[in-house]
Amino acid sequence: xxxxxxxxxxxxxxxxxxxxxxxxxxxxxxxxxxxxxxxxxxxxxxxxxxxxxxxxxxxxxxxxxxxxxxxxxxxxxxxxxxxxxxxxxxxxxxxxxxxxxxxxxxxxxxxxx
Amino acid sequence: xxxxxxxxxxxxxxxxxxxxxxxxxxxxxxxxxxxxxxxxxxxxxxxxxxxxxxxxxxxxxxxxxxxxxxxxxxxxxxxxxxxxxxxxxxxxxxxxxxxxxxxxxxxxxxxxxxx
Numbered sequence: 181x182x183x184x185x186x187x188x189x190x191x192x193x194x195x196x197x198x199x200x201x202x203x204x205x206x207x208x209x210x211x212x213x214x215x216x217x218x219x220x221x222x223x224x225x226x227x228x229x230x231x232x233x234x235x236x237x238x239x240x241x242x243x244x245x246x247x248x249x250x251x252x253x254x255x256x257x258x259x260x261x262x263x264x265x266x267x268x269x270x271x272x273x274x275x276x277x278x279x280x281x282x283x284x285x286x287x288x289x290x291x292x293x
Numbered sequence: 294x295x296x297x298x299x300x301x302x303x304x305x306x307x308x309x310x311x312x313x314x315x316x317x318x319x320x321x322x323x324x325x326x327x328x329x330x331x332x333x334x335x336x337x338x339x340x341x342x343x344x345x346x347x348x349x350x351x352x353x354x355x356x357x358x359x360x361x362x363x364x365x366x367x368x369x370x371x372x373x374x375x376x377x378x379x380x381x382x383x384x385x386x387x388x389x390x391x392x393x394x395x396x397x398x399x400x401x402x403x404x405x406x407x408x
Contacts, residue, residue, distance in 0.1 A: 214396070214397075216399075221384075221402070221404060222401060222402065223297075223299075223386055223399040223400055223401040223402045224337075224386070224399040226396050226397075229396055270336060270337065274397075279390070280327050280339050280342060281327075281337075281339070281388075281397055282339075283336045283337045283338075284336060285335070285336045286335070286336050
C-alpha cells in the first residue's frame with residue numbers, strides 16, 4: 181500500500197522568500213513521486229516528477245524537489261516565491277509511471293507582497 | 294503534449310436528477326481512464342478505474358450503481374451521476390492513461406453543484 185502525507189495544509193511566505201512544501205511518502209515498492217499544482221477551479225498541472233535516476237529533480241516555474249529514500253521524503257522547494265505561485269500543491273505517489281495516483285492532502289501556498 | 298477536455302466545466306442541477314460528464318483525450322488514445330473527485334478544500338480521491346470496453350473497477354466506498362462509467366472508445370469516457378444529491382456536489386476530474394508516458398494527464402475538471 182502507498183500513502184502520502186503533506187505537512188502543513190497552509191503555508192504562507194513573502195514574495196521573494198524561499199518556498200518549502202513538505203511531502204513524506206510510504207511505499208512498499210520503489211515509488212514514483214509527483215508534485216502537481218492546482219489553481220482555483222482548474223485541473224492539475226504537473227510541476228515535476230521523480231521516477232528513477234537523479235534524486236534532485238527540476239521542474240517548471242523554478243521548482244525543484246529532492247527524493248530522499250532514507251527519509252521517505254520528496255519536499256518541494258523554490259528559491260524565490262512569486263505572487264503567481266499562490267495555489268494548491270499536491271504531492272502524489274504511484275507504483276508505476278502511468279498508473280493511478282495516491283494524493284496527499286494538499287498544501288495551500290499563499291504569497292504575501 | 295496531451296490534451297484532455299471535460300464537458301461540462303460546471304453544472305448545477307436539482308436533487309434527484311442525473312448528470313453526465315464527458316471526458317475526451319483529444320490527441321491520444323487511452324485504454325485506461327481514472328476518475329477522481331475532489332471535495333472542497335480536500336485532496337483528490339480516486340473513484341474508479343475503467344478500461345475501454347470493459348466494466349469499471351470502483352474504489353471502496355464508491356457506489357457503482359450511482360456513478361456509472363462508460364468507456365466505450367479510446368478517446369471518450371463518461372461519468373454519470375445518477376439521482377444526484379447535495380452530498381455529491383464535488384469537483385470531478387478525469388485522467389486518461391497515456392501508454393508509455395511517465396506522467397498522468399488530467400482533464401480541467403467539472404464542478405457539480407446539486408441543489
